[in-house]
Amino acid sequence: MKRISIATGGTGGVYYPYGGGIAKIISENIAGVEATAEATAASVDNLKFLRDGRSDIAFSMADTVEDAALARGPFTEFGKVPSRTLAVLYSNYLHLATVANTGISTIADLKGKVVSTGAPGSGTEILAFRTLEASGLDPKSDVTTQALGASQSVDALKDGKVHAFFFTGGLPTAAVLDLTHSPGITAKLIASDAAIPKMREKYGESMYYPVVIPKAVYSLSEDVTVVGVANLLVVSESMTDELAYNITRLLFEKQAELIAIHPQARDLSLATAVVGSPVPFHPGAIRYYTEKNAWRP
Template sequence: MVAAFLLPGVVGRGGPAAATMAAACGQPTGLTQRISIATGGTGGVYYPYGGGIAKVISDNLEGVEATAEVTAGTVDNLKFIANRSADLGFALADSLDDSFHGRGAFDEFGAVPARAIAVLYDNHNHLVTLTSTGVTSIADLAGRVVSTGAPGSGTEISAFRILEAAGLDPEQDIRRQSLGAVTSVDALRDGKIDAFFWSGGIPTGSVLDLATTPGRTIRLVPNGGVLETLQTRYGALVYHGSHIPQATYPGMDGDVATIAVSNVLVAHEAMDAELARGITAALFAYHDELAAVHPMAGVLSLESALVGSPVPFHDGAAAYYSERGVWDGAGQ
């Protein structure tokens, strides 16, 4: 059967939305198709951004109801996509690249048939400490208690790679804990850890909360010095240099050089092409609504959406970009 996906003609940053789209989704007309969006923890950007996308889809694609789900992050999201327990997912480009080739965290799991919908924004690798710890460099982490992110998260993969590029063994040279963003903030605030890694958009709410805690002054430790090593090992498409501006968090005494990695919204390659097209169109038609949910949603543009994915784009997304005149075979 066929369900009609209606995207009203609302104008956002991406221009006029598409007209009515018919999508074969295997459900009788009049019934609701429910889709799940795998995001991340509540203290990061994925969850609120995913919640915004879910609302836009539910409000504007007729016959579709979307829900944002809390997860451990990128690695789990991609596995959920592979086994079809999630329909959309947020993924960091480094983990996405590994999943496409069935290596690293996906060595035993196998290759994941994920396809890009849009490259959303850059994650900035935060290495967060307090000025009271005396930690000013990655090398200073030796022997310290450090959280490398939740198990199965993109943060954990990035943290391991940054430490290794700096000459530290994550299993031997630090006293490692595996905590999510919110738990890491609490642990650092309470003196239970000395520093934590976090890969996220800026500002990240939980880090901002720490930075505004009375009697605590945060320090973001530069990690951009390992960029060349990371690019040599994993490719320039996966990692690139960036900085966290001084104004991002209270207490910063200057811009901080960091490693950036793209965030990609992905779907299973078998997602119906018209549904994928409708979701892609909604990201741009309701750009301003999404930007009101989180500032990182505001950076999305037709041009940036096509830059930085290590996997091919979904046919439905490609169709939308082609209609908008920006498709040149990116990711193919």
Template sequence: GGGLASVLSSKVPGMSATAEVTGGSVDNLNLIGTGKPYVGFSMADAAKDAKDGEGKFANKKVDLRTLLVLYPNLMHVVTVDSTGIKSMKDLKGKRISTGAPGSATEVMAFRLLEAAGLDKDKDVKRERLSVAESVNAVKDRKIDAFFWVGGLPTAAVTDLANSPGMKIVMVDNAAEVAAMNKKYGNLYFAADIPKETYSGMGKDNKVSGVANILVVNANMTDDEAYKIVKAVFDNKLELVRTHKEYINVTLENQKQKSTPIAYHPGALKYFKEKNIKVN
């Protein structure tokens, strides 16, 4: 976010942008819903709920448009070997964190538990911690496992994996994708977290993924939307230096099927200039 704000402020004449710290996708989408000129990162599932006025957005639809499909966010279900947890089913009766309030991690964690046949209220003892708080709680043995959906690598998970006396275990969760898509629409996909990602992983981790997208209120002018998209591609190397996941932000990945939110006409104007067809 900070990297994007500095690029927009320094490279787009007449535009000043600042980065705000929020709880995550749900908070970002609510800010966009105010109609003020927010540009927000969101996961596709939370954005679809906002567009449809469902879930955490019941009775408060947000009129959204996509600027960019960014990169895949992958569901980490993380524990340590001393807990004996090896599968999603093993989470039953355990103390877990399903992510911070207002985060897309929480939205997806609830759906994943449901798809694994677990009741989020009855089958687990549930905390609502950020990824950094979750790692500390695992180290202090206050929780057994946590959910986190994000890019690779996530610094807090790297920290846990490198902690003395802790052997991290990454729980496979790709098998739940079909059930989630059947209920919530075609939002999720199976992916791998390669075993080289975090120290101590014995094998690739088969996980569920969701697209991370850059969204705005539909009221943003075509000119502003165009300039933001152009600035991202014109300054991609600078953005990659701030967050290496930006390497995955490509023109070829701009497909309407990858986002449940229609593209902004200003974004489409830029893609057309580059001969990119999103449909």
């Protein structure tokens, strides 16, 4: 029995349940393979686990995958992580959450406040810092940062220990849903799309793009436009072509099962799965997309 590990994220996000679904369809449909989803601090750590051989498949945001491929940012000392993409899964939405009594309605209002910028070793941390910088704030001196995961950030906000928190995830993100449905609390999400032009100047035209969180998702008073970034499912370049092909095939053939586990799996399509990866696709995945006439070299 070949055992493979899927590095996901915190239990309050989307990566963890989505990864659990992928582990299930792999274990049930590929003979001789048993897959397990592991809760982690998400993108940065996932890629480190991938290179160290502790994980075989990793969820990660596109900007973190690029940093890892170039040994940039949090990978400067760790070194390059040569990953290969199976699919671009869905967009992550930058949630910047606060509550009504903090007086925060824009990113500029975070100056002098206590803000959670995501778990150490998460893609949220990278994106939060980049968004603050593009909005004219220095994350080291203009705000007091706490490094908390999604669920811990919600608890800290409810307890008045932080004024706001960043979390980048799919829709809905369980921890944010918990916050917006807490009795006696009026939660707010803050727009971040104004930071995108500066982020594009620094990190390229295609990495960040505006996405809309519809008000119905979290029972908000209005839609909120925020920073979007693609989520990738990546593997080690040493994965066999056959295994990479079969995993990619199952993402599509068993999509209904994945949607039943988390609705974000609805966003996967042949047209979008092949667009937006900063690293090459695995040859096994390319074989599947080519068979389906979806590959765009």
